[in-house]
Amino acid sequence: MKKKLNIALMGSGFMGKAHSYAWTLVNKFFDVDYEPVLKVNFGTDEELTREFAEKWGWEEISTNWEEVINRDDIDIVDIVTPTYIHKDMAVAAAKAGKHIFCEKPCAVTYDQTREMAEAADKAGVVNYLNHNYRRVPAVAFAKQMIEEGKLGTIYHWRGVYLQDWVMDPNFPLTWHFKKDLAGGGPLFDLSSHAIDLARYLIGEVKAVTAVNKTFIEERPLPGQRAATFSAGGEVNSEKGKVEVEDASFMIAEFENGALGSFESSRFAAGRKNYNTFEVYGSKGALTFNFERMNELQYLNLDDPADEQGYKTILVTNMTHPYAGAWWAAGHVIGYENTFVHAMADFLKAVEKNETIEPNFHDGEKIIRTLEAAALSSEEKRRVEVSEIK
Amino acid sequence: MKKKLNIALMGSGFMGKAHSYAWTLVNKFFDVDYEPVLKVNFGTDEELTREFAEKWGWEEISTNWEEVINRDDIDIVDIVTPTYIHKDMAVAAAKAGKHIFCEKPCAVTYDQTREMAEAADKAGVVNYLNHNYRRVPAVAFAKQMIEEGKLGTIYHWRGVYLQDWVMDPNFPLTWHFKKDLAGGGPLFDLSSHAIDLARYLIGEVKAVTAVNKTFIEERPLPGQRAATFSAGGEVNSEKGKVEVEDASFMIAEFENGALGSFESSRFAAGRKNYNTFEVYGSKGALTFNFERMNELQYLNLDDPADEQGYKTILVTNMTHPYAGAWWAAGHVIGYENTFVHAMADFLKAVEKNETIEPNFHDGEKIIRTLEAAALSSEEKRRVEVSEIK
Amino acid sequence: MKKKLNIALMGSGFMGKAHSYAWTLVNKFFDVDYEPVLKVNFGTDEELTREFAEKWGWEEISTNWEEVINRDDIDIVDIVTPTYIHKDMAVAAAKAGKHIFCEKPCAVTYDQTREMAEAADKAGVVNYLNHNYRRVPAVAFAKQMIEEGKLGTIYHWRGVYLQDWVMDPNFPLTWHFKKDLAGGGPLFDLSSHAIDLARYLIGEVKAVTAVNKTFIEERPLPGQRAATFSAGGEVNSEKGKVEVEDASFMIAEFENGALGSFESSRFAAGRKNYNTFEVYGSKGALTFNFERMNELQYLNLDDPADEQGYKTILVTNMTHPYAGAWWAAGHVIGYENTFVHAMADFLKAVEKNETIEPNFHDGEKIIRTLEAAALSSEEKRRVEVSEIK
Amino acid sequence: MKKKLNIALMGSGFMGKAHSYAWTLVNKFFDVDYEPVLKVNFGTDEELTREFAEKWGWEEISTNWEEVINRDDIDIVDIVTPTYIHKDMAVAAAKAGKHIFCEKPCAVTYDQTREMAEAADKAGVVNYLNHNYRRVPAVAFAKQMIEEGKLGTIYHWRGVYLQDWVMDPNFPLTWHFKKDLAGGGPLFDLSSHAIDLARYLIGEVKAVTAVNKTFIEERPLPGQRAATFSAGGEVNSEKGKVEVEDASFMIAEFENGALGSFESSRFAAGRKNYNTFEVYGSKGALTFNFERMNELQYLNLDDPADEQGYKTILVTNMTHPYAGAWWAAGHVIGYENTFVHAMADFLKAVEKNETIEPNFHDGEKIIRTLEAAALSSEEKRRVEVSEIK
Known part of the structure; x- marks a missing residue:
């Protein structure tokens, strides 16, 4: 039986939809050892987030991103917010020991990307930057x-x-x-x-x-x-x-x-x-x-x-x-x-x-x-x- | 809350996969009133069927198609078997009052398609022939x-x-x-x-x-x-x-x-x-x-x-x-x-x-x-x- | 020095233009032993024909096709008229011992094409049917x-x-x-x-x-x-x-x-x-x-x-x-x-x-x-x- | 009747062929008042030039470009040589009062193009730079x-x-x-x-x-x-x-x-x-x-x-x-x-x-x-x- 992995999805826009789709399907089409659990969806607009989470089957919602990232039951933080907040979320996730799946572009400055890469390296978490093409x-x-x-x-x-x-x-x-x-x-x-x-x-x-x-x-x-x-x-x-x-x-x-x-x-x-x-x-x-x-x-x-x-x-x-x-x-x-x-x-x-590549170090270079x-x-x-x- | 609809999938090959995918996703992308439940998957090869059903989340499997079609808890019969058996399954499903989603071609003869259309008409069930293009x-x-x-x-x-x-x-x-x-x-x-x-x-x-x-x-x-x-x-x-x-x-x-x-x-x-x-x-x-x-x-x-x-x-x-x-x-x-x-x-x-079109009457004409x-x-x-x- | 070959162009419409172009250029681009001479242009509308001949440098014009074909100084008869008259012209040209370059389609009936092919075979003239593609x-x-x-x-x-x-x-x-x-x-x-x-x-x-x-x-x-x-x-x-x-x-x-x-x-x-x-x-x-x-x-x-x-x-x-x-x-x-x-x-x-192919025998088959x-x-x-x- | 214009073609390579083709055809397809006469072809390799001139019907050949350009009977100088000599030929042609048709690029330096444009302006000759696209x-x-x-x-x-x-x-x-x-x-x-x-x-x-x-x-x-x-x-x-x-x-x-x-x-x-x-x-x-x-x-x-x-x-x-x-x-x-x-x-x-455009002033800008x-x-x-x- 597959091991469950609890996902926290940070954001619920265009990319939130694409990621929710993929978390739903990944172990149907590919032979992976995990069953992703759509645990919690963070969003700033509570109504929109609730609607989105219900549609996609996210078990819970939250409007407090730091709380979400620091929950003990979360294994993976998936970041699909506007770019400016990637760094704060990624660094927090790394510090909390979560693996990170992050939308592109990595961050709004080269400095931020270095901070992200360093935090992830230090924490030893798997980090992926989603240049999906x-x-x-x-x-x-x-x-x-x-x-x-x-x-x-x-x-x-x-x-x-x-x-x-x-x-x-x-x-x-x-x-x-x-x-x-x-x-x-x-x-x-x-x-x-x-x-x-x-x-x-x-x-x-x-x-x-x-x-x-x-x-x-x-x-x-x-x-x-x-x-x-x-x-x-x-x-x-x-x-x-x-x-x-x-x-x-x-x-x-x-x-x-x-x-x-x-x-x-x-x-x-x-x-x-x-x-x-x-x-x-x-x-x-x-x-x-x-x-x-x-x-x-x-x-x-x-x-x-x-x-x-x-x-x-x-x-x-x-x-x-x-x-x-x-x-x-x-x-x-x-x-x-x-x-x-x-x-x-x-x-x-x-x-x-x-x-895995690309990751935050690739983000740095980009x-x-x-x-x-x-x-x-x-x-x-x-x-x-x-x-x- | 959405009303649940129990699906029986008859077959588990190439088309079974495509249909399972779609049952999984339909109410994420479209505003439908139902939540399809992947209830039972019929297949002749028990091992293959079990493997398939587990991957896609079909709750049960069966190697007896007539039993499956006549189960009280089934609302929809979805037929993805080789063509020759479409008619028997569709007629049985109609008689059992099930709505029918059927792969193409409709059947192996014009006669069979007429029998299917008549059975569906008589039973008043919704019938759809999946010319998906x-x-x-x-x-x-x-x-x-x-x-x-x-x-x-x-x-x-x-x-x-x-x-x-x-x-x-x-x-x-x-x-x-x-x-x-x-x-x-x-x-x-x-x-x-x-x-x-x-x-x-x-x-x-x-x-x-x-x-x-x-x-x-x-x-x-x-x-x-x-x-x-x-x-x-x-x-x-x-x-x-x-x-x-x-x-x-x-x-x-x-x-x-x-x-x-x-x-x-x-x-x-x-x-x-x-x-x-x-x-x-x-x-x-x-x-x-x-x-x-x-x-x-x-x-x-x-x-x-x-x-x-x-x-x-x-x-x-x-x-x-x-x-x-x-x-x-x-x-x-x-x-x-x-x-x-x-x-x-x-x-x-x-x-x-x-x-809905195309249906068994379209199948007849084709x-x-x-x-x-x-x-x-x-x-x-x-x-x-x-x-x- | 190249041997001169006198051409008679039968017709002066769309195809007459294309043929005149090609007679003008053929020995510039290809190594052929002949210099085609644009000798005479037949057309039914004297005014149009004169205008066309002047533009393209046809030395003479005529409104009498039989006369043209039977001129001693003509080596090649090039037929670009409407289809119905192909046969008569081609047969006359063959009888007069002229080589024939003929637009397609060969003729309006299978019978006519056979007559053309027979006449050309009998006369031993080179005959070409211009399926140019x-x-x-x-x-x-x-x-x-x-x-x-x-x-x-x-x-x-x-x-x-x-x-x-x-x-x-x-x-x-x-x-x-x-x-x-x-x-x-x-x-x-x-x-x-x-x-x-x-x-x-x-x-x-x-x-x-x-x-x-x-x-x-x-x-x-x-x-x-x-x-x-x-x-x-x-x-x-x-x-x-x-x-x-x-x-x-x-x-x-x-x-x-x-x-x-x-x-x-x-x-x-x-x-x-x-x-x-x-x-x-x-x-x-x-x-x-x-x-x-x-x-x-x-x-x-x-x-x-x-x-x-x-x-x-x-x-x-x-x-x-x-x-x-x-x-x-x-x-x-x-x-x-x-x-x-x-x-x-x-x-x-x-x-x-x-x-050369295609010729009147190909025309027959087509x-x-x-x-x-x-x-x-x-x-x-x-x-x-x-x-x- | 069309007025004859004597052309001198300077060069006989790839571009010489294209220009010869076009001089041969221009008044067949377009309604122009002139009949270009393929008068003389200049080339440095006498043998190659003779062969080329014969094929295309240039009446004479020469290996002395200045002589050619200054001939009284030449109306148009058409330059298809390597780029470095464009300027000298064009300036000479302008001074001799010839209209100029010149291949691109205009010249090897901006300075040269200015000289060409000035010479042509001063002489009042028509000059065209052949950016044919x-x-x-x-x-x-x-x-x-x-x-x-x-x-x-x-x-x-x-x-x-x-x-x-x-x-x-x-x-x-x-x-x-x-x-x-x-x-x-x-x-x-x-x-x-x-x-x-x-x-x-x-x-x-x-x-x-x-x-x-x-x-x-x-x-x-x-x-x-x-x-x-x-x-x-x-x-x-x-x-x-x-x-x-x-x-x-x-x-x-x-x-x-x-x-x-x-x-x-x-x-x-x-x-x-x-x-x-x-x-x-x-x-x-x-x-x-x-x-x-x-x-x-x-x-x-x-x-x-x-x-x-x-x-x-x-x-x-x-x-x-x-x-x-x-x-x-x-x-x-x-x-x-x-x-x-x-x-x-x-x-x-x-x-x-x-x-006409483009001309040497366009050449200057390019x-x-x-x-x-x-x-x-x-x-x-x-x-x-x-x-x-």
Whole structure:
């Protein structure tokens, strides 16, 4: 019989839903030794939290996060709140000896991420930072191919992550536009994912040269329940200042010599969750677009010259990473399944008390790179990531 | 508090898994009045069934289907067995007053489908035939667009459903190759889906002209646990006769005057679950490919002539059919979610004791068309669907 | 120095332009021993013909086709008139000992094609039937791959050729709608191309089962200069009867056992010149779409299972068929270049007095198949091609 | 009768062929008042030049460029030599009062381009710089749409131009790798095109931040007749230093406030002539990929929200820019036709003695931007274009 693990979910928005889904399903699809128990859900809005918890079967709710984290019966703290509070919650959880599953971006500053990593290391708890796109089967398969040497020496990385959900100037000033709450705009929200993928697939960024840009300087204050991807209720007639960029374009020099770029924007009409990358190497190339997440494009320079071309691999075979847990070749899966994959790997790490990636140390490196980019944009010069202390 | 509904799941293979997933989730994502209880799982292989039931949380198992169906505490009978037994189970369930959720194809003969429909009508139970592709958001959106008249008069339907899982001549003779167990080959397995979509989207088929073809006449007898999409254990050295077609090409004349086609094959290299359609009308056209199930292609003849073109709509907006229950624009969903949609609609029908589509009467019409196609292929002539009595 | 060859161009419409282009260029791009001289252009409308001839540099014009064909100084007769007159011109040209380059479809009846082939055989003249799509580099490359055995045993052919230029019920009754002038509708105009490609790539058709359909029964009589793809001047208020089908769907059984289909329509909104095919074999598959004529999709079952997928080959390498004559990899070519390829091959055949394909014998087989399809649609039954005498 | 214009073609390589093609055809497809006469072809290799001239019908050849340019009977000087000599030839041609048609990039330095522009202005000759991609119908149509306001305020430009023809470390050190002959690597060769397109479509670049990168530092000296896209004969065992970058990534800030990027590389496996752009505005977006040059993707934010999506417009209608001169909707054209368009426009400018774009002043602005990018990469900082004097 499986050992029960009590989960505390900190937050109940868009990500709370995705995590609740995944905690419900993880041991149906993957062979893990634990049965996650949806123990308690923390939220600041009691009514919303109660409603959410009932729907998803969280046994209890609370509006006091410190109490929740310090409960003796909690094994795992799962953090899905706005970014600014990640650090306090994660440090508290580490101190309380809880394993931590934390949404991205890691925190709003490089300093905070170091504090998180140190606390987790000191406490010896398993900590996981949910850059979930690593666990799309097509991406995990890309990793496998690159590790097998199928791309040879890497020359280029092109990471492009575009959305359009705030293009309307009347989209309100949600927490995503406040530097102290979000860390930054698409640089933190989107490029953090892209940088995680680049580090995962090809290696560390050495130096960045970036330009950030804000198109809409002021926005109406938000009404009730505005949230990620959602304008919420009626907006306020009062306006406030946007503190983050609307778009961030960055050139990256990698330690291995590759030349790359990260371009993210919330002002790219028609792009909903257009998280894409291209990797070019001496032996081949791979491209990925999350909006067609079951596909990976592969160009193999070992093919006969006249038969070369980008191949669309449907990464749904039973032998593809993670895919064997699901349906059958050609039976495509969705966004939500990446969370199940993440939890399966996390629970295996918990079982063996092992390190899992990405974790708070990865968060450190990512946020450090983002801060380097912000500095580069501000000082209009190339910045070595190591300059950020 | 939600009213509990006890489910009996008849079968535990590929489809049993998909249905278990959906029963687990339906009331998390959709606002239904019921809480489905995973009461009992019937299977012929006790060990496999027990394992499956434990994983998915079915409270009990049984190897006696008649007993299960006649249990007083069962509200819903969910049939995911091989096709040949659908009729017996459905008729028994209807007689026992149970609502029925049944996998496709409806049955192995037109006669059987009529018996099923009559039994369900007589008993007044809600009955649903799970041609799940209707409930892909992109397909439901196509339906909405067509009903709003956006395509005008329909001229053409092109339904193409291709797979390749049995191309290896050593793929064993599973039940899918036996006429009395499966009804037919891809005609029954794949074209039944395509015909359901055509009927849903544009109307009834009046006459068919078809050619069926078998490429591999004999196959090794199956080993242990061969199943849909899976060769199972070691194959037998003994061979048996393939009784169904490997491919079925059909021209269809619709009652509304449209000229269409249905082409299905299990011998189309590289096509995994390539369930596609194109609809051409006087005002526009739509195309769909399940392997990119979150997308719908739309050509609008009302656009300025020089700006016309096939548009790729990502059907993931919160305002698209079913999509509002899930994540956010651009956050694509998967195959499994169509089952959740079907169950949500089914449970609403149960609540109001209403008819839901497709049901056994739709099954009747579909299987009648398939029998017309089989007769057409046999007699090498056009057959009116009404000829099948 | 190159030997001069005097050309007589019979007709001066859309195809006259394409042929004039190609005669002008053929010995610039290809190494042929002849210099084609644009000697004389026949047309029925003297004014239009004069204008056309001046633009393209045809030395003389004539409105008497028999005279032109029988001129001693003419070496090659190039026929681009409406279909009904192909036979008379071709037979006259053969009798006069001229080599013949003839547009497709070959003629309006099987009988006529036999007469053409016999006359050409008897006269021993080189005769070429311009199903130009064979000479798209991607198609010629497909042929090469199939001949090398890369597809193995062929299971399926799917030829789909869709247009939409006559969807408007007020598009006038040009010659394309008259059976005695055109032979048929899209069956003759479009499926003839598709059948040529199928024969070229995979082999002969043994039997067909077809349904033709006319959506618009009457159309206004045409005004001045209505032509292929063009409604011309103001239409007449008077209407005339459409004598050909608007769409033709056909199932084809090939002599080699493959099951295929040919679907052609002029009522497919948004499809301009959507001439596509898919070939599925035991070792791989190929797909082609003329609207992306520089690309060929290839699926190789010999690739590792997890790396299989349809590959988009850009068929523009200097080593691809015909492509070496043009620019460089990635520098795509257009429709018009297929005519240059055809003329280069034709002139080589003339030089060596060799057979070139397709020729009038191919025309015979194609039109025979089309007549079988027309009969099948009429008699609502499968027709063996050999039934057409 | 048309007035004859005598052309002198300076050079006879890849571009000489494309220009010869276009001079041959321009007045067949476009209504221009001139008949270009292929008068004289200059080349340094007499044998190659003679062969080329004979094939294309150039009446004479010469190995003395100054003599050619100063001939009284020459009306137009068409420059297709390596970049380093553009300036000298153009200045000489202007002084001799000849109209100039010049290949890109304009010259190897900003200084040279100023000299060219001044000379042409002073002489009052028509001068045209052949960034031919402007005259792809899809690009000209994009321009038209943007000018009609269909994209609203422009937020982003993403210009990506990738090739792979020098990835092999043994590809020899042709003139493309020498700074004084080529100006730069892909920055000059490829990004110059992309910058031309950006300036044409959305406006001037104000500041750039760039990183150039060379992957292969030394290459074998070239053998006989190595040229653009072609390694030529056997390479030398001796090696020489590569003086230009292999890849250039640039962030661009536009005067109108848009944030953009230009990424070019010759080390992108599988990309042959992947010249692409994306433009995002407040009302819509457009994307283009030269390898599918007949297509333009368009996203219209005025479409109903649930029907929005990227639309593939096949820019081959008779009413699309330039397309009316060619065939019919769906009959795609190729790379070579852009040269015909350019010459048609050039000859119209000559006729009216009008300015045509792009011209040497555009060349000035483009090369200035490239020099700013080179400086940015060198000094590792943002550079305003106006800093380049």
